[in-house]
Amino acid sequence: MSEHLTRGDFLRRAAAGGSILTVPGLLAACGGSSGTKGAATTAAASRTLPKTIVWSNWPLYIDVNDKTKAHPSLAQFEKKFGVNVRYIEDINDNDSFFGKIEGPLSQGQSVDRDVIVLTDASGLPARMIELGWLEKLNKSAIPNMKNLESVQQHPGWDPNREYSLPWQSGMTGIGYDPAKVGGEINSVTELLTNPKLKGKVTLLTEFGDTMGLVMAANGDDPSKVTPAAFDRAEKMIKKAVDSGQVRQFTGNDYAPLLAKGDVWACFAWSGDMVQLQADHPGLKWVLPKTGGMIWTDNMLIPKGGNAYGASVLMNWFYQPQIMAEVEDYVNYLSPVVGTAKALEKKDPAVAKNPLIFPTKAMLANVHQIDAKAVNNPKYKQRFQKLIGG
Amino acid sequence: MAWLLLFFVVPMVYLAKMSLEQGFFPLFTFSWAWSNFSDAVSAYRPQFVRSIEYAGIATAVALAISYPLAYWIAFRGGRWKNLFLLLVIAPFFVTYLIRTLAWETILSDNGVVVGLLRDVHILGADGRLLATSAAVIAGITYNFLPFMVLPLYVSLEQVDPRLIEAASDLYANRVVSFARVTLPLSLPGVFAGVLLTFIPAAGDFINAQLLGTPRQYMIGNVIQSQFLSLRNYPTAAALSFVLMGSILVLVMIFARSLGTDRLTGAGA
Numbered sequence: 212m213s214e215h216l217t218r219g220d221f222l223r224r225a226a227a228g229g230s231i232l233t234v235p236g237l238l239a240a241c242g243g244s245s246g247t248k249g250a251a252t253t254a255a256a257s258r259t260l261p262k263t264i265v266w267s268n269w270p271l272y273i274d275v276n277d278k279t280k281a282h283p284s285l286a287q288f289e290k291k292f293g294v295n296v297r298y299i300e301d302i303n304d305n306d307s308f309f310g311k312i313e314g315p316l317s318q319g320q321s322v323d324r325d326v327i328v329l330t331d332a333s334g335l336p337a338r339m340i341e342l343g344w345l346e347k348l349n350k351s352a353i354p355n356m357k358n359l360e361s362v363q364q365h366p367g368w369d370p371n372r373e374y375s376l377p378w379q380s381g382m383t384g385i386g387y388d389p390a391k392v393g394g395e396i397n398s399v400t401e402l403l404t405n406p407k408l409k410g411k412v413t414l415l416t417e418f419g420d421t422m423g424l425v426m427a428a429n430g431d432d433p434s435k436v437t438p439a440a441f442d443r444a445e446k447m448i449k450k451a452v453d454s455g456q457v458r459q460f461t462g463n464d465y466a467p468l469l470a471k472g473d474v475w476a477c478f479a480w481s482g483d484m485v486q487l488q489a490d491h492p493g494l495k496w497v498l499p500k501t502g503g504m505i506w507t508d509n510m511l512i513p514k515g516g517n518a519y520g521a522s523v524l525m526n527w528f529y530q531p532q533i534m535a536e537v538e539d540y541v542n543y544l545s546p547v548v549g550t551a552k553a554l555e556k557k558d559p560a561v562a563k564n565p566l567i568f569p570t571k572a573m574l575a576n577v578h579q580i581d582a583k584a585v586n587n588p589k590y591k592q593r594f595q596k597l598i599g600g
Numbered sequence: 601m602a603w604l605l606l607f608f609v610v611p612m613v614y615l616a617k618m619s620l621e622q623g624f625f626p627l628f629t630f631s632w633a634w635s636n637f638s639d640a641v642s643a644y645r646p647q648f649v650r651s652i653e654y655a656g657i658a659t660a661v662a663l664a665i666s667y668p669l670a671y672w673i674a675f676r677g678g679r680w681k682n683l684f685l686l687l688v689i690a691p692f693f694v695t696y697l698i699r700t701l702a703w704e705t706i707l708s709d710n711g712v713v714v715g716l717l718r719d720v721h722i723l724g725a726d727g728r729l730l731a732t733s734a735a736v737i738a739g740i741t742y743n744f745l746p747f748m749v750l751p752l753y754v755s756l757e758q759v760d761p762r763l764i765e766a767a768s769d770l771y772a773n774r775v776v777s778f779a780r781v782t783l784p785l786s787l788p789g790v791f792a793g794v795l796l797t798f799i800p801a802a803g804d805f806i807n808a809q810l811l812g813t814p815r816q817y818m819i820g821n822v823i824q825s826q827f828l829s830l831r832n833y834p835t836a837a838a839l840s841f842v843l844m845g846s847i848l849v850l851v852m853i854f855a856r857s858l859g860t861d862r863l864t865g866a867g868a
Contacts, residue, residue: 306828410728416829452814458731459813473709473730588624592832595825596643599814 258352261520263295266326267308269508270300272379274540284536288527294520299324304462305333312513316344321515326524328378332419332506334585336375337368339511345374346512352522355529358548362574363507367434368582375509376525377546379482382569382577383420383504386469386479386487386496397497399428402476403451411475413468414448416460418594419580420478420504421448427502427578436584441593448597460598469494481566482543496566498576505577507546542567619837628834636838644822644839651818652846654733654808655801658740662748662797663790665741670752670789671782674759688749700739700810707735707811731813739807747796755789756782791858795851802847819843 273282285296302308309329312322329335339345350356356376369375387396391411396402402412403425414421422444423433429447431440451457458474459465466483468474470491484496512521528534531549538545539558544567545551554562561567569577584590619636621628641648673684691699707713707729714730717723729735759782767777805820819839826836 306831310828310831410726410731455813455815457813471705471708471710588830588832591830595830597814599817599821 258519260292260294260523261325261517263297264325264517264520264524265297265299265323266524267299267301267324268326268328268378269302272300272328272508272541273298274536284528284533287533288524291527292523296524302328305330305335309333309335316342316514319514322513324513325516325521326510327513328508328510330506330508331366331368331375331582332417332423332504332580332585334419334582336509336511337582338586339513340369340374344514346514346516346518346521347373348376348512348525349518349522352519353526353529355526355547358529358531360546360548363546366507366579366582375511376529377507378510378528379541379543380505380507380546381543382481382498382566382573383415383417383424383478383506384481384496384498385476386465386484386494387476388469388472388494390493391472391475395497396476397500399424399499399501402478403447403456408476409454409456410458411473412451412457413459413461413465413474413477414457414598415465415478416462416598418585418591419506420480421460421598422584422594423504423578423580424478424499424502427504428499430501433502433504433578434581436581436590441584441590445593445597452597452599481569482541485542485564485566498573503573503577505544505574505579538567544569615837615840618833619841621834623834625831625833633834636834637842640835640838641842644819647817647819647822648842648846650816651802651820651843652850654737654740654816654818655798655804658737658744658801659748659794659798661737661741662745663794666745666748666752666793667790670749670756674753674756675761685750685753688746692746696743697806699743700806703735703739703742704730704810730811731816733812733816735811736807736816736818739811740801740804743804743807744797744801747800748793751792751796752786752789755786755792759785787858791855794854799847799851803843 274284275281276283282298285298288294289296308327312324312327315322329339331337336345353376356372359372359377363377363380364372366372366375385396385399385402389395392408402408419433422436422441425444425447426433426436426440429440429443431437431443448457459468461468461477463480463483465474465477465479466487469477469479470487479496481496484494488494488496510521510525512518528537529547531547531553534545534547534550535553535557538550539554539561542561542564551562551568565573617630618628620630620633622631622633622636623629669688673681673688677684705711709728709730714723714728717729718725718727723729763781763785764777767781768774772780802818803820803823805818805824808816808818808821823836823839823843826832826839830836
């Protein structure tokens with residue numbers, strides 16, 4: 212797990228490079244033409260596979276063979292079904308990617324993608340359903356949907372999973388360096404108020420993560436945001452920012468800061484921490500005792516995409532042994548029942564890691580952010596103001 | 601002209617129209633919403649003031665560093681001139697983001713610089729550089745320094761040494777000949793350098809984001825997040841216009857104070 216470029220590393224470098232928004236799918240080379248000219252495929256009922264399926268995903272979010280740079284799980288799919296998958300790693304952040312596709316979609320044009328992957332906590336999947344910008348899944352082509360983890364089956368924004376299927380999930384909690392902090396820390400309140408940590412704390416720029424964790428710490432329910440709960444959380448964060456307790460609001464970039472010791476404790480994502488721990492075994496990640504957040508990146512079919520082809524592809528990855536191949540590399544949370552079991556022989560360390568396969572107790576202690584609150588422009592504006600922009 | 605129309609006027613008109621729209625993404629309607637401007641300015645006044653302040657300080661520091669440097673290269677560089685100029689531009693071979701990220705490492709709380717400053721008690725025991733205003737201003741100064749050096753060099757290069765000789769023949773000492781001959785002749789360079797540094801610096805957001813904290817955020821950070829995170833295009837467009845307008849006004853005041861006639865006269 213340690214020798215290859217991890218997803219976190221890649222993100223950091225990509226952010227640093229600034230320009231790597233379109234690392235082309237490595238498999239794409241083999242004859243991939245211009246993709247499915249999607250706009251024509253209105254017939255959702257069509258049961259013939261397209262020649263090419265185009266899939267946009269986040270960088271290093273699928274298994275990679277370190278030698279050949281191929282994606283084995285995807286290669287097997289292509290071989291079995293005789294379909295080309297043009298796998299494009301061009302999603303670096305929900306908002307920017309959405310900014311790219313919203314133009315064509317709002318004009319009723321195709322975006323030449325059959326599958327895209329967006330985070331529920333960003334509020335964007337919910338928004339896309341409202342706007343009618345998504346194709347429905349062809350559920351008859353996804354019998355393996357029965358393997359979907361039960362907690363994932365009925366999200367508020369897509370109660371019957373008509374439009375979405377989880378790709379990976381992650382938990383948001385507290386990442387810290389016990390050597391610097393001088394012991395354990397599992398309280399958000401402590402993070403925001405302990406004078407010992409002044410200027411050594413970062414929070415996340417994601418509304419759902421930061422507001423959610425603080426609301427939970429205040430005893431409010433992040434999955435049903437009330438104006439009073441929002442006010443309380445806003446006030447608490449504002450106080451911590453004004454006093455200089457909070458050093459920055461970050462995306463993935465808290466990782467190098469934590470590793471270097473510029474940051475001692477922060478809101479952090481579980482998968483990043485698994486990867487960070489490979490090089491910095493001293494670092495720790497916990498769910499706050501008041502509860503952490505869970506978010507899910509969802510596979511979606513943008514309007515004009517080939518729903519049948521996309522559904523067959525989704526079905527493929529909902530086989531536990533295939534998802535196990537992905538998980539062994541990606542280290543986030545699998546939505547597919549049986550993935551841990553399939554991994555036990557191959558990579559027991561991963562199968563037993565609670566950051567990748569959380570215990571029931573951990574899952575009982577995580578919340579999902581209220582999608583309505585995330586899409587509430589007033590809240591968004593106030594949160595943005597809070598984090599300095 | 602067609603070029604200018606296509607790539608400048610058209611986007612401007614589009615932006616202007618957007619700044620007067622109302623509604624929530626993605627449904628904006630045009631409604632002469634002048635309140636976008638007043639709301640945006642009153643909500644983000646601190647960031648505006650800070651942008652002008654940081655950009656102003658950075659420009660002044662860059663000028664203070666660049667003038668002697670450009671002077672030295674122009675008059676004392678000899679046959680190494682081109683090499684020195686290349687060295688000034690050399691950082692540009694690395695992208696802007698990487699250079700700024702490098703500063704994040706250099707100024708790190710556990711880095712060499714902070715360690716040294718602590719040892720000589722310039723910084724307190726838990727003092728830091730990263731995530732302070734000083735770091736942001738230093739970052740801006742560093743990143744835009746070549747834009748200051750190059751125009752200064754060009755205008756100093758063009759100063760005819762015989763004029764300085766003539767001045768000394770007329771019993772001007774070195775200070776006076778600098779003040780009366782060299783400096784005025786280099787003013788077009790100062791003018792260009794200040795513009796090339798100040799304008800992009802006032803709209804910069806990378807330095808504040810990487811080297812600062814939310815308390816250092818500039819108007820560029822606000823515009824960026826209004827466009828990309830909040831997708832509140834009208835407010836973002838209004839803020840862009842206010843920024844453009846205030847820079848334009850400042851530039852005009854600056855040009856007036858330097859004396860436009862002298863600028864054009866000296867440039868000829």
